[in-house]
Amino acid sequence: MTHGARPVGFIGLGNMGGRMARRLRDAGVDVLGFDPRAGVAEEIGVRAATSSGAVFADASIVLLSLPDDNVVRSVMTDPAVREELRADHLVIDLSTSAPEVSQQLATEVAARGARFLDAGISGGAAAAEAGTLTIMIGGDAADVQRAEPVFAPFASRVIHCGPSGAGHTVKLLNNFLNAVTLSATAEVMVAAKKAGLDLATVLEVINxxxxxxxxxxxxxxxxxxxxxxxGGLTNTLMLKDVALYLSMLSSLGVASLNAPGPVASFGLARSLGYADRISNTVVDAIGDVSGGIRLHEPTPSEDGTP
Structure with missing residues (x-):
């Protein structure tokens, strides 16, 4: 799988970015990656760039997988990146960014003759590793078509949601439902454990x-x-996504009556020491304040005791 003589650039090789970059590499794509943490590109097995500007100097399609839109904006306003930005560049933001930031960046990039897509992803680390992510995109249809061969190694569904900003709008809507159902199901499962129920049976009924x-x-x-x-979204990032959703609803003039649950749940997880753990550990935070409940009690062989 080739993309002309140029590599595909990838900036941000964390939990999700690293997995997507590896999928591209395994598909035979020449990937030029940059992450501020030394040695990460080499660990993943992609060519390492010395900076974001160096990625833009060599690649015409550049993927961003970054913690938030502040980092996305800092990359796109980096003087070295601006100096290298050319008319043949297609920048694809795979982060979870505020839609208005995506729209602003698309306008700024277009003023330089280049193109920008906001491309939210869903499915988590397991889907990234399996190549079955869902991608929801905002931007021009021709740019989406140009990007599709790059998405193919790590996504099984690519959905064009509308103009610039639409991809990240849909992403925030989806992530809010994810936050609600994850935190609510965690609460229910803690209650089921405390009620003495068999958890596999409870899940069988629920499902x-x-x-x-x-x-x-x-x-x-x-x-x-x-x-x-x-390996997936942390409690801190989940709370950040809910905050972005609330900001978006405020700008739309839509009441959010269901936000207190996930805000309280993932806020609790952060305050109890789970900030940088996967958001699934919200169940342990709820368990902590419900009498020290754990859904799974390690056997002696699992916890290393004789």
Missing amino acids: ASSGVSFASQKRFPAIIQGDYLE
Whole structure:
């Protein structure tokens, strides 16, 4: 799989970015990656750039997978990046950014003759590794078509949601539902444990009934076995996404009556020491304030005791 003589640039090689970059590499794509942490590109097995500007100097398609839109903006306003920005550049923001930031950056990039897509992703670390992510995109249809071969190694669904900003708008809507169902299911499972119920049986009922969700189907069958599916969105980032959602609703003039639950739940997780742990550990935070409840009690062989 080639993209002419130029590599595909990838800035941000963290939990999700690193997995997507590796999928591209495994598909035969020449990936030029940059991450401020030394040695990360080499660990992933992609060519290492010395800076974001160096990525833009060599690649015409550049993917961004960064913690928030402040970091996205800092990359795109870096003087070295601005100096290298050319008319043939297509910048694809895979981060979770505020839609208005995406729209502003698209306008600024277009003024230089280049193109910008906001491309929210969903599916988590497991989907990134399997190449089955869903991508929701805002921007011009021709730019989406140009990007599709780059998405193919790590995404099974690419959905063009509308003009600039639409991709990250849909992403925030989806992430809010994710936050609600994850935190609510965590609460329910702690209650089920404290009630003395068999958790696998509870999940069987939920997944065959009206309470079913991605959390109950894809997350909690592993969590009740002690596997928190590490590598995905942290509690801090989940709370950040909910805050972005609330800001968006405020600008739209829409009341948010369901936000207190996830705000309290992921805020609790942060305050109890789970800030940088995967958001699935919200169940342990709820368990902590509910009598020290854990869904899975390690066996002696699991915790290393004789």
